[in-house]
Each structure stands twice: as C-alpha cells, then as structure tokens.
Amino acid sequence: MSGPNGMLYGGDEIGALVFDPGHHSLRVGYAQEDTPKADIPAVIGVGPATHIPDAEQKVPDGNVTQSGTKTGNELRHYIDVTELHVPRPNMEVQTYMKDGQIENWDLFEKMLDYCYTKVIRSPSEHHPALFTEAVWTTRPAREKLAELLFEKYQAPAFFLVKNAVLAAFANGKSTALVVDAGASQTSAVPVVDGYALVSAAVRSPVGGDHLAAQAKNMLNSMHIQMLPVYSIQSKEVIRERERARYTLKTLPAGLTPSWQQYMLKRQYEDFCHCIAQVSETAYDERTAAVVPGVHYEFPGGYHQDFGPERFKLTECLFEQSLGAPHLVCAAASACDADARPALWGSVVACGGVAALGGWLERLAKELASRAPSSHRLKTHAAPSPAERRFAAWIGGSILASIGSFQQMWISSQEYDEGGKGQLERKCP
Amino acid sequence: MTDILDILDIEQPSASEVTRDSIIHGDKNKKKYVTAKTVRRPEGMHREVFALLYNDNKELPPLLPTDTGKGYKQNKAKLGMRKARKWVWAPFTNPARKDNAVFHHWKRAADEAKEYPFAQFNKQVSIPSYSESEYNQYLKSEDWSQAETDHLMDLCQRFDLRFIVIHDRWDRAAFRDRSIEDLKERYYNICGILSKVKTNPWSNTVTLVNGEKRVYHYDADHERKRKEQLKRLFERTQEQIDEEQMLIAELKKIEARKRERERKTQDLQKLISRADSGSNTLNTGNTNDVSNTPTNAANMSRRHDRKLHKKKLSSQQRPVRALEAVTVEWSGIKFPEARGTGVWLRSQRMKLPPGVGQRKTKAIEQELRLMSIDIAPTPTEAICKHFNELRSDLALALDLKNALASCEFELQALRHQYEALNPGKTLTIPPSICNTSTDVESKPVGEIIDVVGSPSAVNNTI
Ligand SMILES: Nc1ncnc2c1ncn2[C@@H]1O[C@H](COP(=O)(O)OP(=O)(O)O)[C@@H](O)[C@H]1O
Ligand SMILES: [Mg+2]
Numbered sequence: 063m064s065g066p067n068g069m070l071y072g073g074d075e076i077g078a079l080v081f082d083p084g085h086h087s088l089r090v091g092y093a094q095e096d097t098p099k100a101d102i103p104a105v106i107g108v109g110p111a112t113h114i115p116d117a118e119q120k121v122p123d124g125n126v127t128q129s130g131t132k133t134g135n136e137l138r139h140y141i142d143v144t145e146l147h148v149p150r151p152n153m154e155v156q157t158y159m160k161d162g163q164i165e166n167w168d169l170f171e172k173m174l175d176y177c178y179t180k181v182i183r184s185p186s187e188h189h190p191a192l193f194t195e196a197v198w199t200t201r202p203a204r205e206k207l208a209e210l211l212f213e214k215y216q217a218p219a220f221f222l223v224k225n226a227v228l229a230a231f232a233n234g235k236s237t238a239l240v241v242d243a244g245a246s247q248t249s250a251v252p253v254v255d256g257y258a259l260v261s262a263a264v265r266s267p268v269g270g271d272h273l274a275a276q277a278k279n280m281l282n283s284m285h286i287q288m289l290p291v292y293s294i295q296s297k298e299v300i301r302e303r304e305r306a307r308y309t310l311k312t313l314p315a316g317l318t319p320s321w322q323q324y325m326l327k328r329q330y331e332d333f334c335h336c337i338a339q340v341s342e343t344a345y346d347e348r349t350a351a352v353v354p355g356v357h358y359e360f361p362g363g364y365h366q367d368f369g370p371e372r373f374k375l376t377e378c379l380f381e382q383s384l385g386a387p388h389l390v391c392a393a394a395s396a397c398d399a400d401a402r403p404a405l406w407g408s409v410v411a412c413g414g415v416a417a418l419g420g421w422l423e424r425l426a427k428e429l430a431s432r433a434p435s436s437h438r439l440k441t442h443a444a445p446s447p448a449e450r451r452f453a454a455w456i457g458g459s460i461l462a463s464i465g466s467f468q469q470m471w472i473s474s475q476e477y478d479e480g481g482k483g484q485l486e487r488k489c490p
Numbered sequence: 491m492t493d494i495l496d497i498l499d500i501e502q503p504s505a506s507e508v509t510r511d512s513i514i515h516g517d518k519n520k521k522k523y524v525t526a527k528t529v530r531r532p533e534g535m536h537r538e539v540f541a542l543l544y545n546d547n548k549e550l551p552p553l554l555p556t557d558t559g560k561g562y563k564q565n566k567a568k569l570g571m572r573k574a575r576k577w578v579w580a581p582f583t584n585p586a587r588k589d590n591a592v593f594h595h596w597k598r599a600a601d602e603a604k605e606y607p608f609a610q611f612n613k614q615v616s617i618p619s620y621s622e623s624e625y626n627q628y629l630k631s632e633d634w635s636q637a638e639t640d641h642l643m644d645l646c647q648r649f650d651l652r653f654i655v656i657h658d659r660w661d662r663a664a665f666r667d668r669s670i671e672d673l674k675e676r677y678y679n680i681c682g683i684l685s686k687v688k689t690n691p692w693s694n695t696v697t698l699v700n701g702e703k704r705v706y707h708y709d710a711d712h713e714r715k716r717k718e719q720l721k722r723l724f725e726r727t728q729e730q731i732d733e734e735q736m737l738i739a740e741l742k743k744i745e746a747r748k749r750e751r752e753r754k755t756q757d758l759q760k761l762i763s764r765a766d767s768g769s770n771t772l773n774t775g776n777t778n779d780v781s782n783t784p785t786n787a788a789n790m791s792r793r794h795d796r797k798l799h800k801k802k803l804s805s806q807q808r809p810v811r812a813l814e815a816v817t818v819e820w821s822g823i824k825f826p827e828a829r830g831t832g833v834w835l836r837s838q839r840m841k842l843p844p845g846v847g848q849r850k851t852k853a854i855e856q857e858l859r860l861m862s863i864d865i866a867p868t869p870t871e872a873i874c875k876h877f878n879e880l881r882s883d884l885a886l887a888l889d890l891k892n893a894l895a896s897c898e899f900e901l902q903a904l905r906h907q908y909e910a911l912n913p914g915k916t917l918t919i920p921p922s923i924c925n926t927s928t929d930v931e932s933k934p935v936g937e938i939i940d941v942v943g944s945p946s947a948v949n950n951t952i
Contacts, residue, residue, distance in 0.1 A: 070607050070608070074595055074608060075595060075596070076593045076594060076595045077594060077595075190593065218591070218593070219591065219593070254652065254654050254655055255652050255655065257649065257652065257655040257658075259654070259655065259658040260658055260659070261658050261662075262658065397654075398654050398657065398670055398717075399717050399720040399721045399724060400654065400670075400717070400720070401654050402724060434724045434725070434726070435728075435731055436723055436724060436726075437724070465606075465607065465608030465611075466586075466608045466611040466612070468584055468586075468587075468593060468606075468608065469584050469586035469587045469608075469609070469612055471591070471593075473587070473589050473591030474591075475589045475590070475591055476589050476591070479589075487648065490648065490649070490655075490659070
C-alpha cells in the first residue's frame with residue numbers, strides 16, 4: 063500500500079468479494095485477484111430430495127444445499143456443473159435471472175449460500191460484497207439485493223456498480239463506450255468519468271443464446287442430430303460423415319424437459335465456441351469457402367468438417383438493426399456532442415460473445431464505416447477470451463481493492479441508519 | 491569484508507543481512523577454525539608448499555561420504571536481504587468516511603497506527619448553498635421552480651459538476667427535460683448571484699483578482715451555438731464529407747499551381763533586374779565606352795522593351811508582388827577576392843567557385859569553345875580578370891536565355907489553354923512579346939554579352 067519512501071501505491075485490499083451475476087453464469091471471487099474463483103452456471107436444479115443417487119454417482123453431499131423441512135416435500139437445490147449436469151428424475155432447471163436482473167430471490171439466495179459455503183468457504187460477515195448490475199436494473203431489485211446482503215448475510219459493507227463501468231475500468235478507461243455481448247443480450251453503454259449514461263444505453267436481445275439457437279437451426283437443417291451427451295453409453299470410431307454408431311445408456315425415468323433443454327443448450331454453445339467464427343466483412347460464400355474448415359465431433363460419434371457454415375452462423379450477430387455496431391452508433395448519437403469524441407476514441411468490447419474469433423475485428427471494421435469520419439475511432443478489448451468474458455468482474459476486482467474506493471462502501475452502520483433508500487445516492 | 495574481519499580477528503556483529511553463508515549454514519554460529527593450535531611453518535619451507543598441507547582442525551578427512559551434515563535442503567531459504575517483517579490483518583477506520591465503519595486490511599505489525607493514507611484523496615467540489623429566504627430573495631426565476639433548482643444543485647453535488655452525467659440523471663419524470671446548456675446556465679447564474687450577496691468564496695467559479703471578485707460568466711447562447719455546430723459537423727453525411735474532401739484537394743491543387751507561377755515570375759524578375767542594373771549603369775555611366783555598333787544599341791533597346799513588356803505582363807497578374815520581387819542582386823559568378831595569406835598561384839583565381847553547378851560549368855565551357863577561347867588561358871593578371879568577367883557574363887546570358895525559353899513555353903502553353911477553353915478562337919500574340927526565335931540565335935553571342943556586361947567590364951579596358 064505505501065512504499066518505503068512514503069509513496070502511496072493504489073491498492074488496499076480489505077477482503078472484499080466481487081459478484082458478477084449474469085444470464086449465463088455468476089462469477090464470484092476475491093477482489094484483487096485476476097480471475098474469479100468460480101464461474102457458476104446461472105441456473106439451479108430443483109428436485110425432490112428423496113432421490114438417492116446411483117451408487118456410481120454418489121458423491122459426498124458437498125455441493126448440495128438442503129432446504130425445506132424433513133417431512134414430505136423436501137426440495138434440494140443442485141448448483142454448479144458437478145451437481146447440475148447429473149441426470150436426476152424430476153429435477154427442474156430454473157434460473158433466477160430475467161432481463162439482466164435478478165428476479166427469483168429465493169433461488170438467488172440458494173446461489174449465494176452456495177458461493178459463501180462452497181466457493182469462498184468463509185463467513186459472509188467478514189467480507190464486504192461488491193455486486194455488478196445491468197444498467198437498467200430497477201430500483202426495487204437493487205434495494206432488494208442490498209437488503210438481502212445486509213439482513214440475511216450480515217455483510218459488513220455492500221456496493222453496487224454498473225457492469226459497463228467496471229468493464230471500462232478493466233480496460234483501463236474511465237470514459238468509454240462499452241459494448242457488452244452477453245448471453246441473453248448485447249448492450250452498448252456510454253461511460254463518462256466512471257458514470258454510466260443510463261439514458262443513452264441501448265440493448266438488443268441478440269446474444270450468445272440467440273447464437274446457440276441459430277446453431278440448433280443450422281444443424282437441424284443439415285440433418286445433423288445433436289444427441290445429449292449424457293445419453294451415450296459408448297460410440298464407435300467412424301469415418302468422416304459416416305452414420306454414427308453408438309449405444310444408448312439407460313437413463314433414469316422422469317428427466318424433465320427443462321433439464322434436457324438446458325443440457326442441449328450447453329452442447330450447442332460448445333459447438334459454437336468450437337466452430338463459430340466471424341468473417342471480417344459481411345458474409346460472402348466465396349471468401350468463406352477459402353478458409354480451411356474446422357472439425358467437430360458430435361456426442362454420437364458423427365464428425366465432419368465445417369467450412370463456410372462457421373461464418374454463416376455468426377452473421378445473425380451482426381444484423382442491421384440488432385447487431386453490436388448499430389447499438390454502438392445509436393448509443394453514441396444519443397450522447398451529448400461534447401462527449402462523443404472521447405467515446406468514439408475508446409470503444410470497449412466485453413462479454414462472452416466478444417470472445418468469438420473475429421468478432422472484435424468485425425466490430426471495428428463496421429464501426430469504421432459507420433462512425434462519423436471526424437472522430438478518431440479506436441476499439442479496445444482484453445486480448446484473452448477469458449479476460450473479455452470476465453471484464454466486468456475484473457473491473458470490480460480492481461475497484462474494490464483500490465485504497466481510495468474504501469470510503470465508498472455502504473457500511474452496515476449506514477444501512478442500519480439510512481435504510482435502503484440511500485442506495486440511489488451512494489451507488490449511482 | 492568478512493575476510494578482513496577474520497584476519498583482524500574482530501568479532502562480527504550478528505548479521506541481520508542475509509549472505510550466501512548464512513543461508514547455507516543457517517543460524518548456526520559459524521564454526522571458528524582454531525588456527526592458533528596449528529604448527530608454525532617450519533623454517534625454510536616455502537609458504538606455498540606449506541599452504542598445501544592439510545591443517546583444518548587436524549582431523550582426518552572422512553573415509554566415506556556422509557550425509558549427516560547440514561546440506562542445502564535442510565535450510566530454510568531466505569529471500570531478500572532483510573529478515574521478513576510481520577504483517578497482520580488489522581482493523582482500521584477511514585477518516586474519509588462519515589460513519590467510522592471498521593474494515594480490515596493487511597499492515598505491517600511494526601507500523602504505528604496512523605491515519606488511513608488514502609483518505610487524503612477524498613476531494614469534493616464545493617457547491618454553493620442557499621437558504622429558503624435567500625432563494626426567494628435572489629434566485630427566483632420564471633423558468634425554474636425551487637424544487638427544480640434544488641434538484642439541480644443536488645445533482646451538481648453528487649456528480650461533482652459533471653454536467654453530462656447530471657443531464658443524464660436528470661429527473662425527467664418530475665421536471666421537464668432540459669439541455670446541458672440550460673443546466674449550466676442556471677448553475678453558473680446561481681453561483682454568480684450568490685457570490686455577490688454572500689461572502690463565502692466557494693469552488694472555482696469565483697476568483698479573486700486584485701481583491702476584486704471575478705465571477706465566471708457562462709455564455710449559454712454561445713455554447714448552444716457551438717454545440718449546434720458541433721452536432722452538425724458530426725452529422726454530416728458521407729456525400730457531404732466526400733464533397734468537402736474533393737474541394738479541399740482542388741483548392742490545394744490551385745494553390746500549388748499559383749505558387750509555381752509566382753516562383754517563375756520571381757525568377758524572371760530577378761533576371762530582368764539583373765540585366766537592367768547592368769544596362770542602367772551602362773547608360774548612366776561612361777556612354778562613350780558603349781560598343782561601337784549602333785545596331786547593337788538598337789537591338790539592345792528592343793530587347794529591353796520586350797523585357798519591360800514581360801514585366802508588365804507579369805505585374806498585371808500580381809501587381810504588388812511583382813514590383814516587390816525585383817531584387818537587385820548580381821548573380822553572374824562571384825569569384826572570391828582575396829585568398830588566405832601566403833603564396834598562391836594566380837590560376838587559382840580562375841577556378842570557378844564551388845557554388846556554380848556542373849551543368850552551368852559545362853555550358854560555359856561550351857560557349858567558350860564556340861568563341862574559340864581557350865578554357866584555361868595563361869593566367870596573367872589581366873587575362874585572369876577579363877576571363878573571369880567573361881565567364882560571369884556568360885553565366886548570366888545563359889540564365890536569361892533559359893528564362894526566355896521558359897517564358898516562351900509558358901506563353902505557348904497559355905495560348906493552347908486559351909484555345910482549348912475557347913474553341914474556335916485563336917489567340918494572336920503580339921509580335922512585340924513573341925520571341926521570334928531567330929532574334930537571339932542570329933545574333934553573335936559576344937555582342938549581347940558586351941552590352942549587358944557588368945559595370946566593371948565596361949570600366950575596364952585591357
Ligand atoms: N470462448 C467463447 N466463444 C464464443 N462464445 C462464448 C465463449 N465463451 C462464452 N461464450 C458465450 O458467451 C455467453 C456468455 O457471455 P457472458 O458475458 O458471460 O454473459 P452473461 O454476462 O449474461 O452471463 C454465452 O452465451 C456463451 O455461449
Ligand atoms: Mg455480463
């Protein structure tokens with residue numbers, strides 16, 4: 063914190079935790095670290111507790127939190143992949159997120175319990191908690207979160223920051239036009255001097271989920287079957303494009319559609335991560351055909367090369383009026399003219415979809431053709447895919463470990479005195 | 491250092507510095523070899539030979555390798571040159587906070603408790619405040635209600651006068667939407683009024699100049715205009731931008747052409763003035779010395795006429811400049827006068843100075859050959875002088891000739907341009923300015939040079 067010669071260095075860590083709840087996953091970890099401790103899927107399996115897992119699947123009940131009463135309809139919550147990705151009869155998959163904010167608070171509480179007991183493994187009373195939020199989070203949702211943290215978890219301090227602001231910080235900017243291409247939506251938010259301009263923020267429902275849905279359509283139209291990976295007992299090695307030969311597992315009866323769909327969605331996402339690629343300019347059959355294909359093997363054993371399809375698939379992310387370039391332009395033009403040069407000069411990209419190969423280059427190219435030529439345009443993003451995906455969390459990690467930030471927290475004393483009404487003032 | 495201490499038998503202070511030795515031997519006190527007991531060097535034995543003898547402790551060396559001694563691995567490695575100092579997870583309060591909340595952080599156990607160092611960065615903009623009555627007395631406005639003004643001042647405080655953010659967070663549900671300029675205007679107005687009626691000097695809007703309060707005046711109309719222009723600048727369409735680019739490129743081309751033309755005119759002016767200064771002295775000075783052929787004089791005057799014409803032409807294009815551009819500067823060839831001290835060959839004086847280019851030198855030599863003059867004559871005093879003058883005049887003549895040719899060329903080019911732009915018409919150039927190329931060529935070069943010669947050439951006779 064301070065050096066031998068009285069120099070003051072920027073950091074002062076106070077054991078704070080950073081939570082970044084997203085549609086795809088929740089990131090949680092200690093401030094001052096460079097990656098989150100855990101990246102937990104943002105869905106929770108809810109099933110009857112009466113079920114006794116098969117012998118081979120029996121794990122010490124580590125990751126399972128129990129709730130309900132001992133009598134009758136006991137419910138168990140299955141969190142994180144090791145628990146969630148196990149086929150269990152009557153386990154419904156539910157999410158606590160809706161439209162970028164937390165909606166189902168009971169479920170979210172289960173998630174927080176899991177974070178504190180299994181990830182952090184330290185009492186919540188010891189750690190100030192910094193949460194990220196979407197720009198358009200409503201006031202009741204924000205206040206509910208503060209209430210939860212202070213009253214249920216006894217957090218010593220709490221703070222809420224807009225994830226766009228944090229993504230800008232993670233890229234070393236306090237003024238930036240942040241494009242966040244997440245799972246459920248893509249948004250563009252101008253950030254000026256560390257404050258998000260709420261009224262200029264724009265978003266569209268095109269994101270990673272949309273891409274996965276497109277992948278599903280594409281594979282259907284190519285008559286390629288995506289078998290659930292958990293249903294395969296064994297498969298034979300076959301030649302490319304040959305009919306798959308596999309044997310199926312006997313699965314427990316009563317697998318819920320929500321769980322099956324969730325599992326399939328993960329597989330389509332995996333397919334996208336492996337093969338999807340964004341072409342530098344608008345899709346063109348001939349240029350795409352020149353690029354060597356990428357091989358992908360499906361769970362059933364069927365495998366083939368994907369060539370131009372890789373590029374065709376991602377075109378849905380750059381649709382005229384829904385794609386990221388359009389959003390950036392709309393957000394910039396909604397800003398005051400004085401702020402625009404600085405915003406165009408630092409367009410910051412983050413979010414999981416921004417980690418797609420070629421995505422950033424395409425964005426830069428499209429912006430260059432759309433941005434007013436009187437501005438100097440510069441597009442930034444962290445170099446590694448993980449850093450792009452975790453940009454908001456990393457920004458939170460930086461912020462919460464800065465010495466001069468420590469005066470910003472809403473402490474539990476302040477909460478006791480001022481109530482949740484002060485949230486609007488203290489966390490702009 | 492240790493060696494010297496050893497030699498002088500000085501007890502070492504227990505080292506807090508980590509050395510390689512103390513890492514290897516750990517904290518164990520260094521075993522002092524007892525050298526006192528050792529046998530003295532026998533008389534007559536060389537020191538070097540004696541040094542080869544084994545005499546550590548007088549023990550026999552071990553017969554088998556042993557591993558009971560302390561090796562590297564049993565020792566704790568010490569990193570850094572000092573002993574590690576302890577850190578503790580300690581509570582602290584932050585004076586920048588109003589609530590005395592206690593947080594914990596790591597600090598050195600030895601560091602005494604002092605004020606939280608980051609508190610010094612807690613800086614706030616001070617915003618003027620007013621009471622209800624002050625508002626009613628001074629700040630009432632047709633356009634702004636008190637609630638709205640309060641809201642503005644509150645936002646100013648919260649966002650430290652970042653008006654872009656203030657505008658963004660403006661409560662549009664409660665109050666009507668206002669532009670940033672409106673907000674700024676109201677805020678600075680209030681600052682101005684309050685700084686006049688109240689004594690507390692706050693923030694940056696009031697500066698004291700010679701004990702007199704200066705209030706920052708915000709020119710809202712100007713700002714509105716500026717922003718409007720900025721917006722228009724940013725919202726130009728691609729066609730507009732392209733057109734502007736095209737026009738700029740055109741303008742640049744035109745300017746380049748103009749500059750080129752001016753340069754040429756100036757060159758010409760220089761030459762003319764040179765020639766003129768030559769002939770002027772010729773007229774005013776000893777006229778009796780003028781070359782004997784009257785035809786030459788007539789020729790000369792005609793040439794002069796023509797030059798004046800040209801001068802007029804060019805001065806019509808750029809009247810002011812052309813007149814100013816007349817620089818009376820002699821640029822035949824300037825031969826350096828005096829050499830350094832000591833003996834030197836006179837032929838040195840006939841060497842062309844380095845400023846004369848290769849091409850000019852060649853051309854002069856060519857002319858000399860045409861006149862069948864030796865290009866390296868015997869350098870008597872007189873020959874030297876006249877030969878130099880001759881070459882100087884030749885150089886000028888060549889320049890003039892070139893200038894004439896380029897003018898001629900330009901004239902023709904302009905005529906072609908004129909005819910191209912006005913098809914059907916022809917431009918007849920009056921013969922007075924048209925160079926009937928026979929004119930110069932037919933004349934023996936020597937004659938021209940005689941006439942236009944330098945003053946010194948006129949005054950001097952061989
Ligand atoms: N390496 C990758 N390549 C392509 N897409 C990815 C990659 N990693 C994650 N994604 C996609 O990004 C989305 C998650 O982005 P994220 O920013 O974490 O969303 P959220 O903040 O809503 O949780 C998912 O749809 C996922 O499929
Ligand atoms: Mg996100």
